[in-house]
Amino acid sequence: xxxxxxxxxxxxxxSPGHGGWGIIRVAALIPESHQMFIxxxxxxxxxxxxxxxxxxxxxxxxxxxxxxDIVSGYDNLxxxxxxxxxxKDKSIKVLFLFVPCMDDFIGTDIEAIASEVQKRHSGIxxxxxxxxxIAAETKKPPLVTTMxxxxxxxxxxxxxxxxxxxxxxxxxxxxxxxxxxxxxxxYGISVRQLGNxxxxxxxxxxxxxxxxxxxxxAGKFAAEYMDKHYGTFSFKYMITYDIDELRTNxxxxxxxxxxxxxxxxxxxxxxxxxxxxxxxxxxxxVEKLKGLxxxxxxxxxxxxxxxxxxxxxxxxxxxxxxxxxxLPVDREAFQYICENHPEIQISQPRxxxxxxxxxxxxxxxxxxxxxxxxxxxxxxxxxxxxxGMYGYYGxxxxxxxxxxxxxEKADLRKMIxxxxxxx
Amino acid sequence: xxRLYRYLPPFAGDYSGVxxxxxxxxxxxxxxxxxxxxxxxxxxxxxxSYDSKQLVYCTGLRRDDAILGNEQVYIDKIVKAAQDMKPxxxxxxxxxxxxxxxxxFNGFAKDLEQRLGIPAFGFETGGMKGSYKDxxxxxxxxxxxxxxxxxxxxxxxxxxxSGKKVNIVGAxxxxxxxxNLQALKEVLKExxxxxxxxxxxxxxxxxxxxxxxxDVNLAVTQAGALIAQDLEEKYDxxxxxxxxxxxxxxxxxxxxxxxVFENGKSMEVSQKSINVQGNKTxxxxxxxxxxxxxxMRVELLAQGYERVRVVSLFGxxxxxxxxxAEYTEDEDMILAAVNAESCSFVAGxxxxxxYRECTEGVEMVELPKYAxxxxxxxxxxxxxxxxxxMS
Numbered sequence: 017x018x019x020x021x022x023x024x025x026x027x028x029x030x031s032p033g034h035g036g037w038g039i040i041r042v043a044a045l046i047p048e049s050h051q052m053f054i055x056x057x058x059x060x061x062x063x064x065x066x067x068x069x070x071x072x073x074x075x076x077x078x079x080x081x082x083x084x085d086i087v088s089g090y091d092n093l094x095x096x097x098x099x100x101x102x103x104k105d106k107s108i109k110v111l112f113l114f115v116p117c118m119d120d121f122i123g124t125d126i127e128a129i130a131s132e133v134q135k136r137h138s139g140i141x142x143x144x145x146x147x148x149x150i151a152a153e154t155k156k157p158p159l160v161t162t163m164x165x166x167x168x169x170x171x172x173x174x175x176x177x178x179x180x181x182x183x184x185x186x187x188x189x190x191x192x193x194x195x196x197x198x199x200x201x202x203y204g205i206s207v208r209q210l211g212n213x214x215x216x217x218x219x220x221x222x223x224x225x226x227x228x229x230x231x232x233x234a235g236k237f238a239a240e241y242m243d244k245h246y247g248t249f250s251f252k253y254m255i256t257y258d259i260d261e262l263r264t265n266x267x268x269x270x271x272x273x274x275x276x277x278x279x280x281x282x283x284x285x286x287x288x289x290x291x292x293x294x295x296x297x298x299x300x301x302v303e304k305l306k307g308l309x310x311x312x313x314x315x316x317x318x319x320x321x322x323x324x325x326x327x328x329x330x331x332x333x334x335x336x337x338x339x340x341x342x343l344p345v346d347r348e349a350f351q352y353i354c355e356n357h358p359e360i361q362i363s364q365p366r367x368x369x370x371x372x373x374x375x376x377x378x379x380x381x382x383x384x385x386x387x388x389x390x391x392x393x394x395x396x397x398x399x400x401x402x403x404g405m406y407g408y409y410g411x412x413x414x415x416x417x418x419x420x421x422x423x424e425k426a427d428l429r430k431m432i433x434x435x436x437x438x439x
Numbered sequence: 440x441x442r443l444y445r446y447l448p449p450f451a452g453d454y455s456g457v458x459x460x461x462x463x464x465x466x467x468x469x470x471x472x473x474x475x476x477x478x479x480x481x482x483x484x485x486x487x488s489y490d491s492k493q494l495v496y497c498t499g500l501r502r503d504d505a506i507l508g509n510e511q512v513y514i515d516k517i518v519k520a521a522q523d524m525k526p527x528x529x530x531x532x533x534x535x536x537x538x539x540x541x542x543x544f545n546g547f548a549k550d551l552e553q554r555l556g557i558p559a560f561g562f563e564t565g566g567m568k569g570s571y572k573d574x575x576x577x578x579x580x581x582x583x584x585x586x587x588x589x590x591x592x593x594x595x596x597x598x599x600x601s602g603k604k605v606n607i608v609g610a611x612x613x614x615x616x617x618x619n620l621q622a623l624k625e626v627l628k629e630x631x632x633x634x635x636x637x638x639x640x641x642x643x644x645x646x647x648x649x650x651x652x653x654d655v656n657l658a659v660t661q662a663g664a665l666i667a668q669d670l671e672e673k674y675d676x677x678x679x680x681x682x683x684x685x686x687x688x689x690x691x692x693x694x695x696x697x698x699v700f701e702n703g704k705s706m707e708v709s710q711k712s713i714n715v716q717g718n719k720t721x722x723x724x725x726x727x728x729x730x731x732x733x734x735m736r737v738e739l740l741a742q743g744y745e746r747v748r749v750v751s752l753f754g755x756x757x758x759x760x761x762x763x764a765e766y767t768e769d770e771d772m773i774l775a776a777v778n779a780e781s782c783s784f785v786a787g788x789x790x791x792x793x794y795r796e797c798t799e800g801v802e803m804v805e806l807p808k809y810a811x812x813x814x815x816x817x818x819x820x821x822x823x824x825x826x827x828x829m830s
Contacts, residue, residue: 030478035478057566058453058479065448065814118535120536372492439474
């Protein structure tokens with residue numbers, strides 16, 4: 017079952033702890049947008065129920081297609097459906113037309129249909145989207161195409177003229193308590209996040225930002241689009257929980273910014289001070305966990321091996337890393353673990369053997385729901401997809417979460433249900 | 440436009456019905472899709488997923504393999520998993536892409552069977568037409584046809600139906616909660632009936648395959664009526680379509696059951712005349728599976744309601760010959776039924792009832808249904824079997 021550098025492509029087990037935001041929720045971040053899914057009736061049940069759980073169902077609708085439509089084509093059906101939807105819902109400013117996997121084999125020209133709908137409805141931006149996980153291993157997986165559709169919806173003048181950074185790839189909001197705001201604020205640069213916008217018009221200001229910050233690989237596609245079409249410039253400093261990497265990132269970034277921006281006199285960002293505070297919180301958490309084994313899952317963080325390596329360095333006891341596939345950005349840390357810590361088990365959470373849990377020792381803390389479910393761990397850190405984490409702030413929050421997690425045994429089922437993940 | 444749904448989510452599809460009916464039988468379910476259909480089933484249509492050791496997998500279908508007809512990669516994955524996990528059988532369950540590219544489910548299953556030496560079944564589902572109900576029917580029929588039908592002549596049946604043995608047919612968590620199934624078993628036991636087998640929930644393969652030892656099949660859902668009808672044709676087993684719901688409805692139900700045992704002829708609870716015993720007035724609307732709704736209609740008419748509209752969201756089938764039954768998949772019509780001005784009573788899934796605009800003077804009975812609202816209102820589930828309806 018894949019231990020240490022032995023990854024297999026097997027039938028995929030989908031545990032109750034598997035899943036995340038899902039593309040529908042990501043696209044719903046565009047304010048005043050509506051998603052119309054043109055699909056077989058059972059295709060997007062998870063997305064619709066997820067939308068209800070998270071309160072944006074009124075911004076999704078479904079146009080069901082039948083086997084007969086597949087034979088005859090459904091271009092006109094989409095035009096009629098869009099017409100009816102837009103006539104009934106006047107609040108829509110952006111309409112995303114989603115077609116499913118099946119459409120990859122039919123070849124509907126959904127981009128042309130989107131253009132036609134937009135032509136018929138001035139003032140509404142209409143974009144084609146492909147919800148096609150069947151293309152997951154191609155150069156255009158659904159997240160990439162959806163990101164393009166989302167950011168191509170920006171319509172603004174004076175592109176890339178304002179001193180602001182768009183956060184790309186992290187969909188949950190990063191709190192202003194994060195030192196990133198101070199770091200950029202010292203240069204007079206503000207931070208712009210998708211989740212902060214309430215209107216479509218406000219959202220379009222992202223096209224006026226000079227910079228993007230790629231925080232996770234998914235953000236790369238958004239940033240690349242904006243660089244190409246709006247003339248922005250992208251920095252790439254991925255989310256990490258390794259304080260050495262953080263120092264290097266901030267120092268490098270500061271050098272780049274110093275070339276074009278001058279700093280305020282009274283700076284708020286003091287790297288040494290922040291690092292010292294962070295080290296204190298790490299030491300406190302290490303002390304509190306007292307060697308309790310930790311499991312790190314890729315459902316919690318993008319780079320589980322990098323996090324595991326950092327935790328080892330801090331003095332924690334890492335027992336296992338659950339990762340389906342090691343991403344290039346995590347490979348170096350993976351090699352490090354394989355070479356230096358053969359006692360750490362590395363396993364695939366979606367391997368077919370994961371369907372049967374048989375854990376004798378559950379006295380451990382799991383970072384992420386997937387590992388928590390598979391290992392039936394007593395304690396759980398309810399982190400998914402690095403949500404809300406960045407910089408030293410992210411490290412301190414993780415330490416707090418670890419300390420809180422070990423205070424009482426987790427009700428994992430409740431946690432998973434409350435989170436409302438979608439595959 | 441009938442096919443535009445703005446308010447309601449898509450309901451559980453046929454592949455979820457197959458999964459639900461086979462879930463507890465010790466097989467290995469392989470949903471042949473990229474990930475989303477498996478996500479629908481395990482994430483939203485299968486309440487037993489948590490704490491389960493059942494084998495449900497996604498094949499991880501990819502575009503190039505589908506285009507090139509590269510089935511070997513999936514055969515290899517399934518064979519490897521089956522060798523490791525040792526299931527009793529393999530079920531390959533379809534999704535839209537295999538369906539539209541003409542994937543040969545039966546041929547694929549035959550290939551697996553030859554390689555593995557265990558039964559393998561292919562299910563031509565796609566979430567495109569019909570509903571979970573069709574998947575439940577497909578799954579149960581296919582298993583019984585494979586395991587039992589060839590041995591039909593060797594089966595020993597109790598010809599005079601004196602054993603008072605029944606099967607509960609068409610129960611899956613998509614329609615019936617575990618609590619309601621237990622309540623049904625209890626009331627049958629209290630009335631002197633022995634439950635032989637449940638097709639297909641809270642059971643195992645041996646129990647499922649022993650169905651022929653019963654005298655009468657109790658079709659408790661539309662899926663159940665379709666299966667029971669098939670069993671009547673193939674095994675000459677009579678059935679009763681309906682459920683014992685409410686005080687009056689329960690008496691009515693058992694009077695019907697007695698009749699089926701006496702005559703050996705199938706019937707529906709709506710076919711027996713109803714004695715009005717209560718003093719309720721006005722009109723009622725029930726939105727549910729047709730058989731469940733028909734059974735509630737019996738109780739409500741007996742309570743005195745002058746008219747009870749049965750609104751089935753999952754098509755018209757045998758076993759529901761109510762004069763007033765309506766069958767619709769049109770969202771506007773569903774919401775119109777929820778908002779029927781003249782009614783003083785409305786029952787249905789909370790997800791439907793939340794769209795009722797005028798609630799004053801209307802008794803609303805919430806009946807969470809997994810095939811509609813999944814886990815969103817599962818906490819509101821209630822026992823409605825026997826005397827507990829509306830209590």
